[in-house]
Amino acid sequence: MFKKTYKNIPILDLCGHTADSLKKIRRIKNVAVLIIPKERSAEWTAAYTDIGTENVARIIELDKGQKYRIINGIAILTDKETNDGEIFIVNGSCILETRKNVPELYVNGMLIKRKSARCKLISLNGQPIEIADDAVLKTYPVEAVIDRDTIKNLPEKTALIAGVEIKLKSDITETELLAKKIKFYAGVSIECPKGIYGYVNANSQVGVDIQVSDE
Numbered sequence: 289m290f291k292k293t294y295k296n297i298p299i300l301d302l303c304g305h306t307a308d309s310l311k312k313i314r315r316i317k318n319v320a321v322l323i324i325p326k327e328r329s330a331e332w333t334a335a336y337t338d339i340g341t342e343n344v345a346r347i348i349e350l351d352k353g354q355k356y357r358i359i360n361g362i363a364i365l366t367d368k369e370t371n372d373g374e375i376f377i378v379n380g381s382c383i384l385e386t387r388k389n390v391p392e393l394y395v396n397g398m399l400i401k402r403k404s405a406r407c408k409l410i411s412l413n414g415q416p417i418e419i420a421d422d423a424v425l426k427t428y429p430v431e432a433v434i435d436r437d438t439i440k441n442l443p444e445k446t447a448l449i450a451g452v453e454i455k456l457k458s459d460i461t462e463t464e465l466l467a468k469k470i471k472f473y474a475g476v477s478i479e480c481p482k483g484i485y486g487y488v489n490a491n492s493q494v495g496v497d498i499q500v501s502d503e
Contacts, residue, residue: 294319299358299377302336303350310335317342321358321377321394326351346394346411348375362429362451365391365407381451381475383425398475398495400449417473417493423447428454432474436460442468449473456480458501462487 291314294300300316301323310332316322316339324336326349350356356375364383365376370391376382377394384393384401393399393407397414401407403421424443432450435457446468448454454474458481465487472478472492479499480488489498 291315293317299323305332307331307335310339313339315340315342316344319343320345322347323350323356325349348377348394350375362427362449364425364427381449381473383427383449398473398493400447400473415493415495419447419471420445423471425449431455433457434460436464439464439468439470442470445469445471447471447473450475452476454478455501456484456488458483460484465491 291312293315294313295317297319299321300319303323303325307329322344324347354373354375355371356377358377361380362383363376363378363380364385366385367388370386370389372389373392375392375394379396381398381400382393382395384399384405384407386405386407390406390408393409394411395414398417399412399414400417400419403418422445424446426442426446426448428450430450430452432448432454434448434454436459439460448470452475454472456479462484465484472488474494476495477497477499478488478492478494479501482500485500492498
């Protein structure tokens with residue numbers, strides 16, 4: 289009997305498979321997320337165990353009827369976007385603003401959580417960040433280039449978030465940043481002039497580093 293090989297794919301969901309269909313799978317290789325049912329018959333388990341697996345980064349067991357979503361980039365999760373117990377697999381930056389619902393989170397990147405936000409954090413491969421409930425969020429999916437005019441027009445207590453990088457221009461002064469109480473969060477790096485490096489270094493979190501620009 290010909291058997292399939294699943295390889296080099298981001299996600300493989302086996303929940304819809306029967307024991308007979310599992311017997312047609314020879315190997316699972318290079319899979320980022322493998323999803324299997326939490327409730328399994330002995331026959332299903334035996335067929336699954338016979339499958340050769342290699343380089344499977346994560347296995348998630350799903351309750352019957354439980355839903356999941358995969359988000360790449362910036363995910364902003366509120367009660368409107370989530371259901372209680374729903375699974376979210378986020379590759380990038382996860383901004384959590386839930387008040388009532390308790391989603392289950394698998395985050396590969398930054399988790400930015402309001403102080404009172406609720407979740408069940410299953411896995412975090414990255415840095416956790418807690419922000420005040422009254423902070424104002426300003427998000428950029430990839431890169432944010434910020435100058436003095438932008439800072440002047442931001443509300444106080446703005447949390448400025450970029451999926452990859454924040455670049456701060458040389459016309460920004462430390463006095464303006466102090467007055468607005470701006471905080472910076474970047475998935476990879478922040479670039480800023482030397483004159484505001486001290487403020488930025490004390491009021492930011494980054495995935496890799498903070499660099500002084502040549503401006």
